[in-house]
Amino acid sequence: MRDGFEEAGEASARARLNYPFERGPANGEALEVAPGVYWLRMPLGGSLAYINVWALEDGEGWAIVDTGLGGPDTQAAWRRAFAGPLAGRPVTRVFVTHMHPDHIGMAGWLTRKFGCRLWISRLEFLMCRSLAADTGREAPQDALSFYRAAGWDEEAIETYRARFGGFGKGLHALPDSFHRLSDGDEATIGGRTWRVVTGSGHSPEHVCLWCPELKLFISGDQVLPKISSNVSVFPTEPAGDPLHEWLTSLARIKARVPDDVLVLPAHNDPFHGLHARIDHLIAGHERGLSRLEALIAEPRRAVDVFHVLFRRKIDQNVLGMATGESIAHLNCLIGRGRAVRETDADGVDWYRATA
Numbered sequence: 281m282r283d284g285f286e287e288a289g290e291a292s293a294r295a296r297l298n299y300p301f302e303r304g305p306a307n308g309e310a311l312e313v314a315p316g317v318y319w320l321r322m323p324l325g326g327s328l329a330y331i332n333v334w335a336l337e338d339g340e341g342w343a344i345v346d347t348g349l350g351g352p353d354t355q356a357a358w359r360r361a362f363a364g365p366l367a368g369r370p371v372t373r374v375f376v377t378h379m380h381p382d383h384i385g386m387a388g389w390l391t392r393k394f395g396c397r398l399w400i401s402r403l404e405f406l407m408c409r410s411l412a413a414d415t416g417r418e419a420p421q422d423a424l425s426f427y428r429a430a431g432w433d434e435e436a437i438e439t440y441r442a443r444f445g446g447f448g449k450g451l452h453a454l455p456d457s458f459h460r461l462s463d464g465d466e467a468t469i470g471g472r473t474w475r476v477v478t479g480s481g482h483s484p485e486h487v488c489l490w491c492p493e494l495k496l497f498i499s500g501d502q503v504l505p506k507i508s509s510n511v512s513v514f515p516t517e518p519a520g521d522p523l524h525e526w527l528t529s530l531a532r533i534k535a536r537v538p539d540d541v542l543v544l545p546a547h548n549d550p551f552h553g554l555h556a557r558i559d560h561l562i563a564g565h566e567r568g569l570s571r572l573e574a575l576i577a578e579p580r581r582a583v584d585v586f587h588v589l590f591r592r593k594i595d596q597n598v599l600g601m602a603t604g605e606s607i608a609h610l611n612c613l614i615g616r617g618r619a620v621r622e623t624d625a626d627g628v629d630w631y632r633a634t635a
Contacts, residue, residue, distance in 0.1 A: 297505055297553035300542070304549060307357065310335060310365035313542065313550055314494045316470050318365065322348030322357050324382055331382045332546055334498060335361075337470040341372040341394075345489065345498055346546060350385030350452040358386065373459070375467075376400045377500030378483040379408035381450030383546065388452040398458040399467070401478060403485035405458050408451075415448030426515035429629040430603050431581035439596050461487050477533060481526025482509040490537050497541040497554060502533065505543070505551045508561060512604025513611055523612040527562055534558045565609075572609050573618055579630040582606045 305311040310318040316337035321330040334345040348354040371394040376384045384400070391398050398405075419441045427440060461467075463478040467489075477488045479502040489498040501509045511526045539555040551557070571588040585606050586594045594602045610631045613619035622630050 296556040297551045299505075299549050299551050301549060304332075308360040308364050310361065313544065314496055316472075317494065317496060317544075319544070319550070320361055320365075322386075323353045324349055325353075328382075328547055332544065334544060335366055338372045339470065341370040342366055343373050343375060343469045344371055344390060345375040346377055346383045346500065347374060347386035347390055349382045350389070350450050354386050355389060358390070370394050371396050374398050375461075375487070375489065376404070377488065377498070377502075377546065378486040379404040379411070380483065380501070381447065383500065384408055384454075385450050386452050388454050391455045398455045399461055400458050401461045401485035401487050402458075404483060404487070407484050409454060412448040412451055412454060414445050417445045419444035420515075423515035425627060426518055427600075427603065429518075429623065429627055430607060431583035431628060432599075432603070436596065436599060440600065477536060479526070479529035479533060481511045481522040481524075481529055486529075488533070490541065495538075495541045496544060497537055498544045500546050502529065503543060503554065503557055503561070504545045504547050505553075505557060506548045508564065510601055510605060511565075511608050512601060513607040514604060518607075519611065521608075521611050521615045523565065523608040524615055527565060530558045530562055569609055569613060573613055573633050573635075576610075576613075576619060576631050576633045579622070579632045581628060581630060582610060585610070585631075 301311070301313070305319055305321055307321070310320050313319050318335040320333050320335060322333055324330050331346065331348055333348060336343040336345065348357065371390055373396050374387050374390050376387055376398060378384070387398050390396075423440070423444070424437055427437060432440075461476050463476055465476040467474050467476070472491055472493050474489045474491045477490055479486045479488065482501050486500055486502050488500055488502050490496070511522050513520050513522060534555050537554060539553075541554055542550055542552060543554050543557075544550050568589050572585055575585055575588050582603055583606075586602050589606055589609060590602060592598070610619060610621070613631075613633070614621060618635065619631055619633050622632065624630060
């Protein structure tokens with residue numbers, strides 16, 4: 281759950297980051313952050329008011345990176361951009377970092393409007409198509425069993441039933457084809473080379489783009505400066521270990537991408553200090569794992585561990601994310617041989633430390 285691991289050390293960690301821009305682009309503006317690279321914002325609402333998207337000069341047009349949430353507000357924002365700072369030049373291609381609706385939501389609208397291709401990793405495209413197919417479907421029994429095993433009561437289960445199948449509501453109809461991006465690929469955009477660096481844990485095959493010449497790193501949700509991306513286990517893969525994948529991904533990015541880049545994140549502002557931020561994110565999760573291991577010296581359900589992982593109150597609005605992230609940490613301990621999971625006669629999972 282985003283901001284789940286922001287704690288006492290966060291103020292000092294933020295002090296090690298440098299934010300070179302006094303303000304971000306206003307509605308309808310595009311702010312140049314490097315030669316030929318422009319920062320725009322698309323509206324989200326809620327605690328995250330907007331998502332950052334990027335327009336890169338690409339010959340006679342624009343390569344767009346991330347698209348905003350599907351819907352009339354974002355469509356209106358894009359129309360303002362094309363009537364204003366991006367006027368007179370078509371979109372040549374649309375890059376999407378990952379499959380969450382605030383990133384891919386308008387990809388179908390943009391690619392159809394300009395007759396261009398979506399560039400995305402294969403797993404992100406296929407997972408998005410799979411989740412979109414659940415729209416309007418009843419909650420499956422496997423999912424209900426998963427959340428009962430986590431300790432949810434019947435009221436929480438009924439709320440989940442009512443809300444299930446909403447993923448596709450944040451998507452304009454997806455493109456029917458895509459250009460595959462894989463780790464280590466290189467794409468030439470505006471005469472400059474951008475290297476693909478992938479991560480996982482927050483999503484299956486998250487694409488980041490690194491331009492050594494411009495010293496830019498478009499990080500999507502893989503590295504954010506002020507909040508921690510959600511890393512969750514979902515009913516489709518109940519024994520998954522996305523936290524291990526997340527921590528491994530962060531360490532790999534630190535080893536491959538130099539610290540002198542300007543990081544262009546999906547949320548909050550561009551910043552310098554990539555390696556310090558990665559170190560802080562890893563350390564925060566490791567502290568959470570240590571607190572969790574101490575707590576489960578006596579057996580606990582997933583719903584019993586929220587207080588050692590999250591500062592905020594967990595209500596129905598964030599219960600799913602908190603449960604998924606708690607199970608991700610518990611599964612990580614199991615993967616490290618530090619915990620076991622035992623299921624009782626009622627189908628409820630209890631987690632216990634092994635040491």
